[in-house]
Amino acid sequence: MNNIKNFIKLDYISIKPYLTIKNLIILLFIVGIMSVSMQQIFIIFSASVLMGIIYVSYTFATAEINEMDPLYLTLPNSKKDIVLGRYTFVFIVMLFTILASLILALMFSYIIGLSFVIKDLLLVVFVNIYMFLMITSFQIPIYFRNGYSKSKAIALAPIYLLSFIIIILKKILDLLKIDVNKILLFVINNQFITITTSILLLIFIMFMSINLSIKFYEKREF
Amino acid sequence: MNSITINNLVKNYEKFKLDNVSFNVNKGYITGFIGPNGAGKTTVLKSILNLIKKDSGDIKLFDKDLETNTHLLNDVGVVLEYQYFSNDWTPIDVEKAISNYYENWDSNTYINYLNKFNLDKDKIIKDFSKGMKVKLKIACALSHNAKLLILDEPTSGLDPVARDELMEILQEYISDENNSVLFSTHITSDLEKIADYIVFIKNGKIIFDGEKDDLIEKYLLIKGGLNSITSTEKKKIIGYREYNTGFEGLIKSEDKINFNEKLIFEKVNLDEIIVFLNKEVHYEQH
Numbered sequence: 001m002n003n004i005k006n007f008i009k010l011d012y013i014s015i016k017p018y019l020t021i022k023n024l025i026i027l028l029f030i031v032g033i034m035s036v037s038m039q040q041i042f043i044i045f046s047a048s049v050l051m052g053i054i055y056v057s058y059t060f061a062t063a064e065i066n067e068m069d070p071l072y073l074t075l076p077n078s079k080k081d082i083v084l085g086r087y088t089f090v091f092i093v094m095l096f097t098i099l100a101s102l103i104l105a106l107m108f109s110y111i112i113g114l115s116f117v118i119k120d121l122l123l124v125v126f127v128n129i130y131m132f133l134m135i136t137s138f139q140i141p142i143y144f145r146n147g148y149s150k151s152k153a154i155a156l157a158p159i160y161l162l163s164f165i166i167i168i169l170k171k172i173l174d175l176l177k178i179d180v181n182k183i184l185l186f187v188i189n190n191q192f193i194t195i196t197t198s199i200l201l202l203i204f205i206m207f208m209s210i211n212l213s214i215k216f217y218e219k220r221e222f
Numbered sequence: 223m224n225s226i227t228i229n230n231l232v233k234n235y236e237k238f239k240l241d242n243v244s245f246n247v248n249k250g251y252i253t254g255f256i257g258p259n260g261a262g263k264t265t266v267l268k269s270i271l272n273l274i275k276k277d278s279g280d281i282k283l284f285d286k287d288l289e290t291n292t293h294l295l296n297d298v299g300v301v302l303e304y305q306y307f308s309n310d311w312t313p314i315d316v317e318k319a320i321s322n323y324y325e326n327w328d329s330n331t332y333i334n335y336l337n338k339f340n341l342d343k344d345k346i347i348k349d350f351s352k353g354m355k356v357k358l359k360i361a362c363a364l365s366h367n368a369k370l371l372i373l374d375e376p377t378s379g380l381d382p383v384a385r386d387e388l389m390e391i392l393q394e395y396i397s398d399e400n401n402s403v404l405f406s407t408h409i410t411s412d413l414e415k416i417a418d419y420i421v422f423i424k425n426g427k428i429i430f431d432g433e434k435d436d437l438i439e440k441y442l443l444i445k446g447g448l449n450s451i452t453s454t455e456k457k458k459i460i461g462y463r464e465y466n467t468g469f470e471g472l473i474k475s476e477d478k479i480n481f482n483e484k485l486i487f488e489k490v491n492l493d494e495i496i497v498f499l500n501k502e503v504h505y506e507q508h
């Protein structure tokens with residue numbers, strides 16, 4: 001447990017130079033423009049989640065550019081500690097991202113004068129946490145397997161994959177002549193089942209992701 | 223107890239193989255690890271530290287297997303040829319990043335080494351010279367009361383003054399009989415000063431493992447005019463090379479009696495041993 005804590009600190013120190021005021025201003029500017037033009041404050045969550053995912057990739061990029069994996073491995077910790085430390089760090093980044101988004105959303109809602117329904121806000125928070133963890137669960141094992149530079153293009157796949165799945169799903173539903181509204185109605189009427197199933201699926205994917213990362217990192221040579 | 227025990231280490235690459243490498247690093251001594259470029263020194267060090275997977279063989283640190291006892295690295299100080307630290311870090315960030323890992327990290331020792339090496343603790347590593355980066359790694363390796371130092375080319379990039387300073391530090395370090403050092407280098411003059419044992423690797427095979435003085439006494443440098451040597455004698459010379467004015471080569475000390483008295487025999491140094499053994503071309507193969 002101590003080594004996981006130590007690794008989180010190491011990761012934080014690694015990406016600290018990128019946590020600049022300049023980056024914060026860029027984020028505020030983008031979400032400000034988007035919120036005003038779309039009259040929608042929930043866009044803040046998507047923009048922040050994207051930023052959070054980029055920061056997660058910085059941990060791998062920094063490690064690769066500065067040849068830090070041999071440093072990790074010559075410190076008194078195991079490869080498993082390193083992988084678990086990285087996942088915990090990612091989880092902390094996710095929590096921080098959502099918290100920051102909440103604060104920004106409240107701030108912008110006050111400044112722009114846009115109101116929102118709490119139930120909608122909770123749904124947006126849930127969806128964004130879900131997306132963050134799903135995308136990083138897909139990306140991290142690839143980074144651990146091939147390193148950052150070889151994985152850059154592939155790591156963007158979940159974003160394309162999602163659009164692809166939606167298109168394919170739509171085609172299948174059309175072919176089978178299933179009404180999308182009926183499915184949406186089912187989801188709305190069975191929120192507990194939908195949420196529970198989604199959470200179980202996420203837990204399963206995260207579990208697989210962590211185990212694959214450990215397996216891949218065990219095999220890596222430096 | 224040995225600090226490092228390696229038995230029959232094998233690692234296969236497409237064009238290179240570590241071939242049943244076996245040697246020990248004795249507690250209380252400095253072991254120099256020498257060999258020409260590409261001989262396998264770094265591969266052996268990486269195998270010891272588990273940075274690469276061995277194909278077979280047995281490696282023990284303090285009589286234990288590192289793979290299942292990573293806490294052993296608490297007692298190991300490492301200097302490898304990697305960049306190692308983020309370019310955006312300062313030496314203070316380095317301490318923050320790694321000190322918590324070590325049970326015996328000593329902040330005062332670290333700061334003392336930074337001062338000794340004239341490293342500005344607030345300057346980012348990007349602005350450090352190659353030598354300064356090496357010094358920073360050495361400062362880290364020496365700041366957690368390690369019982370074993372594994373140093374891969376620690377003197378490369380250091381000026382003669384800094385090299386001499388490092389030799390002094392290592393001599394002081396080894397005065398504690400519980401400590402030991404495995405020191406790989408091309409600059410063998412450093413080892414001549416401080417090493418007790420030498421492990422010589424060539425083409426992935428250990429060709430000498432023993433006391434430094436034994437290695438130096440094992441060989442002699444032979445010189446002479448071109449006409450002062452017979453062809454039978456030439457065949458016994460390792461790395462025979464001719465110049466306009468004469469020839470030189472390496473012979474085993476025990477073979478001296480087989481050469482005529484007109485020839486000149488001199489003591490060799492480690493550099494010459496590496497150079498001639500690396501050629502290892504006897505006259506008949508010319």
